[in-house]
Amino acid sequence: MNIDSIQNGIVIDHISAGKGMKLYSLLGLDQTDLSVAMIRNVHSNKMGKKDIIKIDADLNVNLDVIGYVDPGATANIIRDGVLVEKRTIGQPEFLTDVIRCKNPRCITSTEQELRHIFRRYGSGDRSIYRCVYCETKAE
Amino acid sequence: MKAVIDILDLSTEEIMELIATAQDIIADPDKYAHACDHKKLATLFFEPSTRTRMSFEAAMYELGGHVISMSSAASSSAAKGESVADTAKTISCYADIIAMRHPKEGAALVAATNASIPVINAGDGGHCHPTQTMADLLTIYREKGRFDNLTIGVCGDLKFGRTVHSLVGAMSRYPGNKFILISPEELKLPSYVKQEHLKAKHIPYEQTTDLEKALPKLDILYMTRVQRERFFNEEDYLRLKDSYILTKDKMKGAPENMIVMHPLPRVNEISVAVDDDPRAAYFKQVLNGKYMRMALILKMLGIRVEKA
Numbered sequence: 055m056n057i058d059s060i061q062n063g064i065v066i067d068h069i070s071a072g073k074g075m076k077l078y079s080l081l082g083l084d085q086t087d088l089s090v091a092m093i094r095n096v097h098s099n100k101m102g103k104k105d106i107i108k109i110d111a112d113l114n115v116n117l118d119v120i121g122y123v124d125p126g127a128t129a130n131i132i133r134d135g136v137l138v139e140k141r142t143i144g145q146p147e148f149l150t151d152v153i154r155c156k157n158p159r160c161i162t163s164t165e166q167e168l169r170h171i172f173r174r175y176g177s178g179d180r181s182i183y184r185c186v187y188c189e190t191k192a193e
Numbered sequence: 194m195k196a197v198i199d200i201l202d203l204s205t206e207e208i209m210e211l212i213a214t215a216q217d218i219i220a221d222p223d224k225y226a227h228a229c230d231h232k233k234l235a236t237l238f239f240e241p242s243t244r245t246r247m248s249f250e251a252a253m254y255e256l257g258g259h260v261i262s263m264s265s266a267a268s269s270s271a272a273k274g275e276s277v278a279d280t281a282k283t284i285s286c287y288a289d290i291i292a293m294r295h296p297k298e299g300a301a302l303v304a305a306t307n308a309s310i311p312v313i314n315a316g317d318g319g320h321c322h323p324t325q326t327m328a329d330l331l332t333i334y335r336e337k338g339r340f341d342n343l344t345i346g347v348c349g350d351l352k353f354g355r356t357v358h359s360l361v362g363a364m365s366r367y368p369g370n371k372f373i374l375i376s377p378e379e380l381k382l383p384s385y386v387k388q389e390h391l392k393a394k395h396i397p398y399e400q401t402t403d404l405e406k407a408l409p410k411l412d413i414l415y416m417t418r419v420q421r422e423r424f425f426n427e428e429d430y431l432r433l434k435d436s437y438i439l440t441k442d443k444m445k446g447a448p449e450n451m452i453v454m455h456p457l458p459r460v461n462e463i464s465v466a467v468d469d470d471p472r473a474a475y476f477k478q479v480l481n482g483k484y485m486r487m488a489l490i491l492k493m494l495g496i497r498v499e500k501a
Contacts, residue, residue: 159318161297165276187299
C-alpha cells in the first residue's frame with residue numbers, strides 16, 4: 055500500500071493498532087478539509103500491527119491528545135520532505151478541552167463557558183483521568 | 194489561605210492547628226469576641242441549608258464580624274443566569290471571605306478560582322463538605338482523645354454521602370484505623386473512594402449489610418441519611434430510605450465507649466430515644482462544627498489570637 059510522502063506536515067506513527075480512529079476524531083481531523091491519511095493495521099516489526107496518521111499540512115496538533123490516547127506514539131515533524139523532529143509523547147498531567155465531563159451533576163454541565171479540564175492520577179496502564187471539578191473519572 | 198474545597202486540602206498539621214484554635218475558643222470565647230471586627234462573611238447558599246448556613250453565620254457573629262447573604266438562590270442573580278465565576282468576582286468586592294453551598298459538584302472550585310478573597314466550600318452537591326468533616330474530627334478528638342487506632346463504622350448511604358467520603362479520606366491519614374462499611378448493596382462506598390483512601394494505603398476494611406453484627410466491633414458509628422436530592426429516581430429513594438434505623442434496643446449490642454455520630458439532619462435513621470444515650474454525640478457535632486468554622490475563618494483571614 056503506497057501513500058505519498060508528505061512535504062510539510064506531521065506523521066503520527068507507532069499508534070497502537072485500533073487507536074488511530076479515536077485519535078483522528080479527538081484531534082478534530084474529521085472536522086477539517088486538510089489532506090489526511092488514516093492508515094490502519096500496518097505491519098510493524100516492533101508492534102506487530104500499528105496505525106499511522108499523516109497530515110499534509112502545517113497543523114498545530116495538540117500533542118496532549120496523542121499522549122492521552124496512546125502514550126508511546128511518535129510525532130514526526132516534516133519540513134520540505136525532511137524529518138526535522140521526532141517526538142515520543144508521554145501522558146500529559148492535564149487535559150484541557152479534549153474530552154468532556156459526562157457527570158450531569160458537574161458544574162461544567164450548566165456553566166457552558168467553563169473549560170473541561172481533567173487531571174491524571176497514576177501513570178502507565180493504571181493511570182486515570184478525573185475531572186478537576188467533580189473528580190468523575192473520564193470514560 | 195485561598196480556599197478549602199476538600200478536607201484533604203488541609204494537612205494533618207493544619208487540622209491539629211484548627212483543633213487547637215477551636216479548643217482555645219471553647220475555653221475562652223471572650224478572647225475571640227472581637228477577632229473579626231469589621232470583617233464580612235458572605236454566605237452564598239444556592240441550595241437549601243439550615244444548620245451549615247446558620248453555623249457559619251453564628252461563627253462569624255461570635256468572632257465579632259458581620260454576615261451578608263442572599264435569602265435564596267431564587268432571589269439571587271443566579272436565577273437571572275449569572276455564572277458562578279461572575280458571582281464570585283462580584284461578591285469579592287463586598288466581603289472579606291465567602292462560604293458557598295451549590296448543588297453542582299465543583300462549583301466551589303470555580304468560585305475559588307475566580308474570587309479574590311478566600312472561599313470555603315460549604316457543600317458542592319454530592320462532592321465535598323469539608324467543614325462538616327472538621328466538625329466530625331473535632332468531635333472524634335474531644336470524645337475519643339485521638340485520631341489513630343480506631344474502628345470506624347460508617348452506615349447508610351455510602352454511595353452519595355459526601356460526608357462519608359470526606360471522613361474516610363480524613364481518617365485514612367492516621368495509623369491503625371479500620372473501617373466497617375455498612376450499607377445496602379445499591380449504596381456501597383464507590384470503588385474509587387476505596388481505591389484511593391483504603392486500598393492504596395493498605396487500610397483494613399470490611400463491607401457488610403448487617404449493622405447489628407458490626408456494632409460490637411466499633412469505636413465510632415457514623416450514621417447517615419439517605420438523601421432524596423441525590424436520587425434521579427424517586428422509586429429508588431423510597432425503596433432504600435429506611436434501610437437502617439438505629440434504636441435503643443440495637444444500642445445494647447454496642448460497646449460502652451462507642452460514640453454515635455451523624456451529620457444531621459436525621460429523618461428516622463436514629464430513633465429519638467437514642468438521644469438520651471450518653472454515647473449519642475451528634476448534637477455535640479453541631480456545636481463543634483461552629484467552633485471549627487470559627488477556627489477556619491480566623492485561619493483563612495490570617496487573624497491570629499494568642500492561645501492560652
